[in-house]
Amino acid sequence: MEFEVVAFDVFGTLVDWRSSVAAELSRVGTRAGLQADWPVVADAWRSRYQPTLERVLVGDQPFQSLDVLHAAMLEDVIAEHGLQSFGPEDRAELVLSWHRPRPWPDSVPGLSAMRPRYILTPLSNGGVGLLTRLAKSAGLPFDCILSAELAETYKPDPRVYHLVSGYFDLRPDQVLMVACHPGDLAGAKRAGLRTAYVPRPLEWGPADGPGASGWRHAGTALPPPPDVDFATDDLIRLAEMINQV
Amino acid sequence: MEFEVVAFDVFGTLVDWRSSVAAELSRVGTRAGLQADWPVVADAWRSRYQPTLERVLVGDQPFQSLDVLHAAMLEDVIAEHGLQSFGPEDRAELVLSWHRPRPWPDSVPGLSAMRPRYILTPLSNGGVGLLTRLAKSAGLPFDCILSAELAETYKPDPRVYHLVSGYFDLRPDQVLMVACHPGDLAGAKRAGLRTAYVPRPLEWGPADGPGASGWRHAGTALPPPPDVDFATDDLIRLAEMINQV
Numbered sequence: 001m002e003f004e005v006v007a008f009d010v011f012g013t014l015v016d017w018r019s020s021v022a023a024e025l026s027r028v029g030t031r032a033g034l035q036a037d038w039p040v041v042a043d044a045w046r047s048r049y050q051p052t053l054e055r056v057l058v059g060d061q062p063f064q065s066l067d068v069l070h071a072a073m074l075e076d077v078i079a080e081h082g083l084q085s086f087g088p089e090d091r092a093e094l095v096l097s098w099h100r101p102r103p104w105p106d107s108v109p110g111l112s113a114m115r116p117r118y119i120l121t122p123l124s125n126g127g128v129g130l131l132t133r134l135a136k137s138a139g140l141p142f143d144c145i146l147s148a149e150l151a152e153t154y155k156p157d158p159r160v161y162h163l164v165s166g167y168f169d170l171r172p173d174q175v176l177m178v179a180c181h182p183g184d185l186a187g188a189k190r191a192g193l194r195t196a197y198v199p200r201p202l203e204w205g206p207a208d209g210p211g212a213s214g215w216r217h218a219g220t221a222l223p224p225p226p227d228v229d230f231a232t233d234d235l236i237r238l239a240e241m242i243n244q245v
Numbered sequence: 246m247e248f249e250v251v252a253f254d255v256f257g258t259l260v261d262w263r264s265s266v267a268a269e270l271s272r273v274g275t276r277a278g279l280q281a282d283w284p285v286v287a288d289a290w291r292s293r294y295q296p297t298l299e300r301v302l303v304g305d306q307p308f309q310s311l312d313v314l315h316a317a318m319l320e321d322v323i324a325e326h327g328l329q330s331f332g333p334e335d336r337a338e339l340v341l342s343w344h345r346p347r348p349w350p351d352s353v354p355g356l357s358a359m360r361p362r363y364i365l366t367p368l369s370n371g372g373v374g375l376l377t378r379l380a381k382s383a384g385l386p387f388d389c390i391l392s393a394e395l396a397e398t399y400k401p402d403p404r405v406y407h408l409v410s411g412y413f414d415l416r417p418d419q420v421l422m423v424a425c426h427p428g429d430l431a432g433a434k435r436a437g438l439r440t441a442y443v444p445r446p447l448e449w450g451p452a453d454g455p456g457a458s459g460w461r462h463a464g465t466a467l468p469p470p471p472d473v474d475f476a477t478d479d480l481i482r483l484a485e486m487i488n489q490v
Contacts, residue, residue: 119381127412128413131389132366132389135389136388
């Protein structure tokens with residue numbers, strides 16, 4: 001097994017979108033005179049992500065950038081949670097909260113430890129501009145920025161995974177996909193890539209106690225999908241594993 | 246004048262392709278039992294670049310990656326200079342010499358000084374894979390990798406310059422194009438970008454003395470094209486200029 005490029009899912013896998021988006025909702029909401037359980041609002045926003053992308057994947061909606069989809073999903077969340085006091089500028093500002101989420105504590109040191117040996121890229125449904133701004137803000141040391149936007153579709157469409165081998169003139173199995181979502185890794189595997197599973201049990205917050213969301217995955221490490229090449233719960237350990245291959 | 250992204254031409258502007266490619270030709274040529282004036286061979290290879298791209302731009306040839314074009318141009322140079330002893334593996338290896346050219350001495354410190362304030366990207370006719378490998382090898386601190394390959398055409402087609410504003414959701418005049426070639430800057434200007442001229446008189450080697458190529462631009466700083474926003478002969482000085490805007 002030899003690979004040259006390591007491709008990373010971003011939201012959930014490298015960054016803690018939930019606490020970052022909740023903090024922005026709280027900041028902008030307070031300014032707009034609103035009160036709400038902001039982590040729950042963040043969960044409601046993110047929970048519309050998968051169904052929205054699926055409408056594009058089955059052809060019910062044309063491809064649009066994730067920024068555009070985030071803005072449309074936010075309108076639904078505002079209606080559902082009675083947050084109409086958010087003005088147009090507040091809403092535009094909130095969409096940008098997805099450009100600046102905090103990395104998990106192991107993300108920057110983990111990537112830094114892999115980078116001398118491997119080419120590192122995101123491979124996310126976020127757009128090229130969003131991912132570049134996110135990487136810069138979070139200090140994630142990528143070598144390039146690849147996005148589903150370049151294939152004008154979303155994961156798990158195989159055309160997204162094949163972007164990496166295509167641009168780098170490699171076979172798909174010379175690319176390692178790293179993600180915390182079993183469905184993403186199953187898509188990568190079908191497309192012929194190597195896979196690494198890094199669970200993020202706190203992606204949806206803790207299962208109980210302060211900030212608990214009641215979301216079905218909250219506080220839970222999902223079991224690894226079958227046939228992954230690597231499974232470990234942090235990226236520093238993954239760096240040690242793949243630097244020995 | 247406010248811009249958020251600085252886009253760089255690469256071959257000539259950031260890297261010294263001539264001495265790097267000549268060194269690789271010499272190394273692989275010696276191994277193949279060949280002798281030649283290698284900088285002159287490098288010049289012959291590069292001189293086929295513009296006419297080849299123009300055939301694609303006028304529609305006489307389909308778009309192909311620069312690696313594919315470099316391989317085809319090398320065949321012509323081999324025939325012209327009697328270098329048929331280069332075997333198929335030598336030729337493949339030589340094409341990769343364009344992935345590893347050395348940066349000019351001011352390139353890494355200049356980009357490093359701009360990076361805290363601006364998003365930095367290449368905008369080159371080289372492909373995404375080539376540019377990523379080149380940036381990693383040369384230590385050029387880009388935030389993302391944009392290439393003419395993403396528009397499936399070449400500079401100075403305006404679609405290439407508009408990739409940057411498109412992905413970053415900016416107006417074209419919020420992007421600064423940096424290049425040593427007046428034609429590249431004229432194309433960027435027509436596409437609505439800001440422009441910075443950084444002449445590289447040694448791109449084609451010195452005008453006389455050891456390593457002189459006799460190439461018409463050798464040792465010459467071309468006059469800046471009209472209406473550039475910045476003109477300076479090194480990137481560290483350009484960083485000082487644009488960090489004060």
